[in-house]
Amino acid sequence: MFVGHYSVAFAAKSEKNKIPLWVLFIAVQFLDYIWATLVLLGIEKLRVIKGFTAGSMLDSYFHPYSHSLIAAMIWSGVAAIGYKPLCGWLGYAYSKSAALIVGLAVFSHWILDLIAHPRDLAIYDNKWKVGFGLWNYRDPEFALEIALLGVGIILYLARNVMPAIRKKAIVVFGIFLVIIQIGDTYVPRTPLTDKATVMGVWIFYTLFVVMAFFLEKIGSRRQINSR
Ligand SMILES: [Zn+2]
Secondary structure: OOOOHHHHHHHHOOOOOOOOHHHHHHHHOHHHHHHHHHHHOOOOEEEEEEEEEOOEEEEEEEOHHHHOHHHHHHHHHHHHHHHHHHHHHHOOOOOHHHHHHHHHHHHHHHHHHHHHOOOOEEEEOOEEEEOOOHHHOHHHHHHHHHHHHHHHHHHHHHHOOOOHHHHHHHHHHHHHHHHHHHHHHHOOOOOOOHHHHHHHHHHHHHHHHHHHHHHOOOOHHHHHHOO
């Protein structure tokens, strides 16, 4: 699962919880940030094999600290607990339900990975691996990613008040994510090394976080001026 994860970030944001979209963009990929970091450190193991599944080259055969069910629950708890101090530090508004929502956003990653991954997700440690393997079916997996993203963006636009120009920008950003997913799913490429792959993960995910940050700034000054 790739851009489908962001559907949860879009869907989770509301006027009531006021969680910044960029925070939710980190939350829904939190487990992959940990995974990418641990692969870079040589602690978790990844093989990049052309044609490993129809929709992905990643054979993530050892990732107990980022992608086991127990680890996912622990990281979700850590994120939920950490959200309030983060708000205090950044001077953001904090509502009581927000910590829970951030925690659930982190956990959603595991659920969506469970659908896409081949049986490489352990329940705990490196044992009892599960995964429904939708990555073996390229078109349905791609369709699910896009459908999820579409629903998430529609919910985001419906549940949040924003200037028209930002709505347009969100739609353009959604199209951009679809193009990224087309590239990831359909454009053939030679496999990179494990380390280069996870460096790419870090760079792309962080680029999306920065874009989410600026998206929620679009039109806000004009809104203040017109009051
Ligand atoms: Zn993952």
